[in-house]
Amino acid sequence: MMNMSLLHKLVDNNYSVDRWVALLTWALLTAACLYFLAQRPGSPFLSLHWLLTASCFVVFYLGFHVATRDEPLPGEPTTRIVLVAIQFVLVVVLYFLVPYNFVAILMVLWAAQLPYFMPLNKAITASPVIALPHFLVYQIYWQDDLAWLSALLFWTFIIFSMTMMGTQLKEARAKENEQRINRELRATQALLAEATKQTERTRIARNIHDLLGHHLTALTINLQVAEHKSSGEARALIAKSRSIAQLLLADVREAVSTIRESDSMDIAAALEALDVDIAGKTVTINYPSPLNIQHVETAEAILALVQESLTNFMRHSTGNHYQANVTQTDDWIKVNISDNGKMTKPINEGNGIRGLRERVALAGGDIAFTESPTFTISAQFRRMTDND
Known part of the structure; x- marks a missing residue:
């Protein structure tokens, strides 16, 4: 039971269908190359040449496995870029170790990662350079007269791999954006319903x-x-x-x-609508229920703080845990937001942060941004009455 539980956890948390396909492709390719290599006089089973080749295959997949994880890595995004570069070097090394040109299938797997790091059109533009080592090694080093043909074919496979992954990535981002818009729409609807009740009262x-x-x-x-x-x-x-x-x-x-x-709005339902499940990350939004706000500007500012920070966490943060705490006392409403991601560069106060400052100021509140040790947002609003 424990082994099955661990297997299900591995499937659910670490491996999507495309990663399982990549693992199967790598395993079959590795087994075939090592088997045929062991039949050659110069590289028998467990010889230095054979062990070096097996090591390159294993290290390649380990790098591929870590680089394609959903969970954030230390030193993002530099760590992933270094891992991708190491994979490329290993494939070129394998070109010299393995005389069978179908080892270039690894380069096809490698190329599928590029759309995550650069625009698809730039990746396709770079594809001839990616396919060039295949042609040069097998044409010059292995004296394969048809190396140009196999390199040309694998070049088309590389483009196909990039295009498919780029399309999948584009669809995933579109779906994520759609889910974000739906969450914000539900939150806005909940706020509008409360504001309508307040206006009617x-x-x-x-x-x-x-x-x-x-x-x-x-x-x-x-x-x-x-x-x-x-x-x-x-x-x-x-x-x-x-x-x-x-x-x-x-x-x-x-x-x-x-x-x-009693002329106030309960925005607990609006905050609940912003809660989201993210693969490899956890989101926690704590708030009292009911959470009564007297002024619509304050309610809008609180929702904007959670919405914008949650969107930035999903898109840019290297952390895997987001937490927003909304608390209230007789005199104050306080919002504290943080995630466990590490700051890779100083805060750049662009339109997003300026917009949050303006919203909080319009509601008569104060806001502060902290960079160390993690990025945090702290805001507070005075609980005003109509007589203030």
């Missing part, structure tokens, strides 16, 4: 205060005048009616005050 409170309160005040004044102009039993009845009108006016004012005190 404010309208009702205003109408009660302006219309019913005005008429009750006028009625009280008229009853007071009538009381002074009457006498006897009628005066007593009018005085009693005026007292009732005053009590009713006090009840109306208390009801309006209660409505205005």
